[in-house]
Amino acid sequence: MPEGTVTVAGLRAGSVPADTEPEKAGTPGGPVPSGACSDTRREIAFHGERSGRAPLTWGQRAIWHAIRRTAPNDHYFNIGRVLPLADRGRPVTVPEALGALTRLTERHESLRTRLLLPALDGEPAQSLADAGTLSVTMTRAAGLPEAAAEAEALLGRLSATRFDYAAEWPVRAALITVGDRVTHAVLVLCHLAADGHAAEILVRDLRLLVRRGSAGPPPATTPLDLARDQHAAAGRRRGAAALAHWEAGYRAAPPTMFPDLCAQPRTPRFWTGRLVSPALARAVGTVAATHRVSGSTVLLTASAALVAAGEGHRTAAVMPIVGNRTAGALRDLVSTLSQDGLFVLDLAEASGPRAASGLAEPHGPTEPHGPMEPSGPMEPSGPTEPSGLAGTFTDLLPAAYRSALRAYRAAVYDPVEWDALGERLSAEYGTDVHPYCCFNDMRLVERALPEGPRATGAEPAEARRRTTFGFPATQDRVACRYCLHVTEEGDALAVSLTADTAYLPPEAIRAHLYAMEELIVASAAGTPPPLTELRTLLVAAGGDRP
Amino acid sequence: MTAPAAAEAALRGRVAVLVSRATDGEVTEEELLSAGASLTALGVTSLALLRLIDAVEEEFGIVLDLDGPFRFLDDLDGLVGHLAGLGVAADGGNDA
Numbered sequence: 012m013p014e015g016t017v018t019v020a021g022l023r024a025g026s027v028p029a030d031t032e033p034e035k036a037g038t039p040g041g042p043v044p045s046g047a048c049s050d051t052r053r054e055i056a057f058h059g060e061r062s063g064r065a066p067l068t069w070g071q072r073a074i075w076h077a078i079r080r081t082a083p084n085d086h087y088f089n090i091g092r093v094l095p096l097a098d099r100g101r102p103v104t105v106p107e108a109l110g111a112l113t114r115l116t117e118r119h120e121s122l123r124t125r126l127l128l129p130a131l132d133g134e135p136a137q138s139l140a141d142a143g144t145l146s147v148t149m150t151r152a153a154g155l156p157e158a159a160a161e162a163e164a165l166l167g168r169l170s171a172t173r174f175d176y177a178a179e180w181p182v183r184a185a186l187i188t189v190g191d192r193v194t195h196a197v198l199v200l201c202h203l204a205a206d207g208h209a210a211e212i213l214v215r216d217l218r219l220l221v222r223r224g225s226a227g228p229p230p231a232t233t234p235l236d237l238a239r240d241q242h243a244a245a246g247r248r249r250g251a252a253a254l255a256h257w258e259a260g261y262r263a264a265p266p267t268m269f270p271d272l273c274a275q276p277r278t279p280r281f282w283t284g285r286l287v288s289p290a291l292a293r294a295v296g297t298v299a300a301t302h303r304v305s306g307s308t309v310l311l312t313a314s315a316a317l318v319a320a321g322e323g324h325r326t327a328a329v330m331p332i333v334g335n336r337t338a339g340a341l342r343d344l345v346s347t348l349s350q351d352g353l354f355v356l357d358l359a360e361a362s363g364p365r366a367a368s369g370l371a372e373p374h375g376p377t378e379p380h381g382p383m384e385p386s387g388p389m390e391p392s393g394p395t396e397p398s399g400l401a402g403t404f405t406d407l408l409p410a411a412y413r414s415a416l417r418a419y420r421a422a423v424y425d426p427v428e429w430d431a432l433g434e435r436l437s438a439e440y441g442t443d444v445h446p447y448c449c450f451n452d453m454r455l456v457e458r459a460l461p462e463g464p465r466a467t468g469a470e471p472a473e474a475r476r477r478t479t480f481g482f483p484a485t486q487d488r489v490a491c492r493y494c495l496h497v498t499e500e501g502d503a504l505a506v507s508l509t510a511d512t513a514y515l516p517p518e519a520i521r522a523h524l525y526a527m528e529e530l531i532v533a534s535a536a537g538t539p540p541p542l543t544e545l546r547t548l549l550v551a552a553g554g555d556r557p
Numbered sequence: 558m559t560a561p562a563a564a565e566a567a568l569r570g571r572v573a574v575l576v577s578r579a580t581d582g583e584v585t586e587e588e589l590l591s592a593g594a595s596l597t598a599l600g601v602t603s604l605a606l607l608r609l610i611d612a613v614e615e616e617f618g619i620v621l622d623l624d625g626p627f628r629f630l631d632d633l634d635g636l637v638g639h640l641a642g643l644g645v646a647a648d649g650g651n652d653a
Contacts, residue, residue, distance in 0.1 A: 252620075303597045304603070305602060308603065337604065337608045338608075339611070416606065417624075
């Protein structure tokens with residue numbers, strides 16, 4: 012993560028509200044923030060280059076649909092960042108910081124764009140304003156430690172309420188001062204205006220505007236222009252090609268990954284288990300380097316293999332959240348671009364002897380879609396060991412790598428048409444067609460494995476003593492059954508699994524995360540578990556761990 | 558050099574520029590043009606491959622089909638050969 016930023020909430024673009032991160036909610040033993048009573052307000056007036064209206068981009072539509080499904084708890088989608096300004100460089104004055112915020116709002120059209128709600132049912136549009144005023148919250152603190160605590164407290168307060176999408180600017184800003192010096196800037200963003208990557212761009216630009224007075228050339232494109240491109244013929248063609256990938260993938264996989272209720276749901280129903288493991292971080296890097304795939308692919312494949320093993324599927328379907336920023340013009344765009352992708356892996360075919368030698372490919376997502384028997388409903392219900400599984404976990408990686416690339420290439424589409432596809436297939440199958448299984452690698456940068464000798468046999472066991480596990484959060488409603496989030500925590504990977512306890516009870520959540528660690532650590536040590544043993548691993552994993 | 562060979566060499570140079578740019582210059586044109594190694598062995602990450610696919614599609618006005626094994630992303634010459642097969646020329650046109 013770039014210098015000096017703090018993430019308050021882990022957010023994804025799909026159907027699930029973020030996990031809150033309870034460890035950020037307070038600062039045990041630290042200074043006590045003074046609270047909202049000391050806040051004052053300053054207005055800044057911005058004057059951008061243009062105004063306009065356009066339909067929503069597909070990324071905005073995806074978030075809007077998720078917001079509607081989550082309301083009134085949609086403040087979960089707010090994205091917060093703290094930018095420390097007292098840690099280095101010359102002191103920053105209030106006029107300088109307010110000036111930088113003004114230029115930030117003028118630079119990024121996304122921050123001047125609000126929702127135009129339709130009079131009747133229908134899709135909203137976006138409206139860009141050229142000028143307006145933004146109210147900035149100002150808070151004084153006695154000293155630097157208090158200011159840091161105040162920044163965190165303000166982040167929590169400004170994130171705690173939903174945006175008024177049609178009336179309010181999609182950014183809430185605050186400055187914390189000690190004397191006449193600004194120590195922190197706080198930004199809370201509406202997810203319609205920014206995703207996690209966009210939030211980092213804003214923090215970077217705000218830092219540059221404060222320090223240098225300029226953030227460089229203007230962004231290459233804007234949400235308004237992107238929306239017009241997506242809704243034009245070429246964009247529609249690309250969207251249709253992406254949805255053809257989805258249809259073929261849906262037809263190659265079971266209708267859903269978690270078909271059977273297996274327990275009385277807990278109250279609250281959704282539990283988040285969180286495993287923090289330095290050993291996993293190192294093992295993911297080793298497996299990725301050895302097999303020449305990304306660490307993200309290693310984790311995505313582990314997730315797919317364990318879900319399939321646990322539920323008795325031969326074919327796994329997982330929805331990775333895709334950043335959609337590979338096109339040059341989109342890398343610096345402040346907007347919400349992330350959408351769900353569909354990763355499909357036929358474990359038997361991907362791990363078979365021909366696939367392992369590079370001679371075969373999984374046919375699931377690659378088959379031209381046409382009249383095909385839906386494979387989903389033909390699968391036996393109830394977890395049984397699928398036949399035909401051969402090979403080990405790492406044998407899956409070459410085919411998984413290609414399947415992941417296909418998934419990443421097919422994640423820009425109109426969510427309205429995506430909904431229609433799901434409804435059409437659900438009607439055809441007579442059952443709900445949706446994986447209800449998603450994967451979000453929220454790391455912005457995947458660090459390469461440091462140079463040095465590979466782990467020895469004893470090292471992983473030593474490192475795994477530092478693994479911690481807990482259930483940090485629960486929620487009443489999440490529109491998914493299995494949501495895996497990957498973040499970085501120092502030299503460790505933090506893997507969170509938010510699951511519906513009617514399908515994955517807390518003990519299954521815990522076992523799943525320990526099994527993932529075991530699977531990848533064993534693979535890194537050169538002893539990848541056979542696929543036929545993954546069910547046993549899910550039962551045994553973590554039994555003797557804290 | 559015959560005309561087709563010259564055209565292929567020009568396309569090879571053009572594609573090497575696109576690959577290098579997709580890696581933010583981490584992998585240089587010289588490395589790409591001199592080595593016979595696979596793109597991943599040279600350090601082209603999956604993110605860079607996705608950027609490369611976008612760049613190639615935009616530059617030459619084609620769609621790269623990822624169905625099937627798509628071995629054409631394995632190394633530079635595989636990609637150049639695939640593009641030549643699609644009728645792509647180094648000047649950015651598609652004469653197919």
